[in-house]
Amino acid sequence: MNFIGIDLGATKIKAGIISENGKIIDKITTDTPAGGEVHAVVNSIGMLVDRLLKTDGITARYIKDIDAEMPDIKGIGIGIPGTCNDEGLVYYAPNLFWNNVSLSELLKEKINIPVFIENDATMAAIGEATCGIAKGVSDCMLITLGTGIGSGIIINNDVYSGSHGIGGEIGHMIVGENFYDCNCGNNGCLETFSSATALIKYTKRLLKDADNNLIYGSRLFKKINGDMDLLDGKLIFDCAKKGDLIAAEAVDRLVKYLAIGIGNIINILDPEMIIIGGGISKAGDYLIDKLNREIPQNIWLKSMNLTKIVRASLGNDAGIIGSAMHAGSKLDI
C-alpha cells in the first residue's frame, strides 16, 4: 500500500510516492508558481500527482476519471508553509501570500484521492517520528531552522497542532529584546535571533561595527569580498568553524538564544527528544555540540537534563515522507 507525500514550499513543491513503511518509491520536484497564485499552485500539485502516477499527457483535472490507473495510492498528505485546520483550510501561509484558502476543497475538484493537509514542520516531525531518528519516541518536537523557525509537536505518538491548528509556532516565542522587529510586528521573537535570516542580519551588523583590524583579518569578509549581499547562513557557519571571530560571535549569539528557546520548551513540555532540522541543521555536530553545552544552563531542574537534542535524519525528504505517513494515519490504514 502506498501514499503520496507533498511538501509545498515557497520556492519548490516536492512530491513522492511513499510506501506504507516510509520508503521513497519515486519523487519529483517542480518550482512553486510565482507569487503563490492559488489556482496555479493547485494545478502544479495536480500535475505532480499526475506525473507520479505515470499518467503523463492526461492533465491533472482528468485524474478523477482514471481511478483504475491508480489503485495503489490510498491517500495524499500535503505539508503547507503555514497554519491550517483539519478540514484543509489554510488560514495563513505568509510566504505564499495565502489567507483562508480552502486547499482541500480546490484539490477535490482535481484529484479523486483523499487529501490531508498539515503544517510543513508538523509533517517533517511525523516523518522523523515514524521513519527517522525519533522512531519509537512518543513525545518529541522537530524544530526547523531556516529563513524562519517553525516546529512540529508529537505528544503521545500523535500530532499536536493545538486547539485551533495554530500551535507549534515557536519562532514567535519572545525570548528577549532585539535590535530589529519580527515580521509579525513583535520584538524579541526567537526567529529574530536564531534563524538564518537573523544570523545574516546580525553578522552584517557586526561587520559594519567592527574595527578595521578585525574586518581585514576576517576570513568571512574576504570570502564575500566586502559584499554583504553574499552573506549566507552556511558561509557564516563554515567561517565560524574555522575560527573567524566575527562569524563565531554571530553563531554564538544564535546558539545562546536558541538554547533559551529550547530550554523554555523543555521546562514547559519536557519532551523525550528535540530534533533539529532545516537548513541551519546542516552545520551538523558543530551546532548540536554547542546546543548541548548551552541548553542545560537554561533548564530549571539542571540535574534532570534528560531531553535528547539530535539532528534530523531524513534531510529534505522528511516532509514528503511525513506527509505520506500522515495520510496513512488519518485513513487509519
Next chain:
Amino acid sequence: MNFIGIDLGATKIKAGIISENGKIIDKITTDTPAGGEVHAVVNSIGMLVDRLLKTDGITARYIKDIDAEMPDIKGIGIGIPGTCNDEGLVYYAPNLFWNNVSLSELLKEKINIPVFIENDATMAAIGEATCGIAKGVSDCMLITLGTGIGSGIIINNDVYSGSHGIGGEIGHMIVGENFYDCNCGNNGCLETFSSATALIKYTKRLLKDADNNLIYGSRLFKKINGDMDLLDGKLIFDCAKKGDLIAAEAVDRLVKYLAIGIGNIINILDPEMIIIGGGISKAGDYLIDKLNREIPQNIWLKSMNLTKIVRASLGNDAGIIGSAMHAGSKLDI
C-alpha cells in the same frame, strides 16, 4: 464512590473526601511540619486520612488493619509542590527541601489505599478541567500565580507532565532580562517578573527610586507607613486598582511579562483555555481584563486570538478536588 484528595503545600496540608462527581463531602487542614521533614509530613498525611475516615484515636499506622471501616474510599491523590514521576518518587520539592523522596513507598507503610502523586498545579488543572471552569475543555493549561509560577497542562483530556515528569514549569520560561536572578540560577525567568514575589521586589525598587512628590502622594506608601516589609501582592493590586501610580506601574510590568509568557504558550500549544489561579488571581477581572488587552499583541497570528483567558473557579479547593479526580482517573473507575 469517593476518593480522598490531598494538597500538600509548604505551609498547609489540606485534605478532603470528594465524591466521584467532585463534590466535597468533608475537608480538614493542618500545618505542614516545620522544614518539611519527610517522616513528619508522612505522619501528618496519615493523621489527616485517619481523621477524615472518622477513625479518631486510632493512629494512622493502624489504618491498614481497619479496611472494613473505609469501604468507600477507592484511592487517594496527593498534589505535591514539586516534580515527581508516576511511581510517586518526588524528584524535587524546593519549598519542602525534598530531593528524591519515595513518598508513595513511605505512605504504603501507613495507608492501605492506593495513592497517586502529581504536581500540585497539575492537580489543580485536573480539578478545573473535571469539575470547574474548564469542564469539557480537552486542551487547557492552569497557571498558578503565587510566590512562584507553576502550571498544569491538560492535552486531549489527559494530564501532560512531560516525558520525565518535569514539564509545566512555565515559571522558568526565560522571557527577557531582569534586575535580579531567579532562585534557579538563571536570569529572566517569568516568575522573576510576574509572581507575587517579583511584584513586591519591583514595587520596593520603584518606591526606593521614586522622587519625594510621588512617594508622599502614594496611597501604597501611606498604607505601609514606609515599612517595605509590609508590602504584599494583594495590597499592591488594591492600590493599583485605586489609581496609585507606583502600584499601577508595578502591576503593569507584571502583566506585560505575564502576557508575553502566555502569548508564548499560545504560540506553542494553542490551548482552548488558559485558567489563571493562585493568590494573584484574586485580583479578579482587573487582572483578566488587563491580560485580555495585552496578550493579543504577543500572538503570532493576531487574527486568531481564540484562546480563552479565564479565572480559576474552584479557588483553594481545586487542589483537593483535582487530586481526588486524578486518583479516580488512575484507577479507571
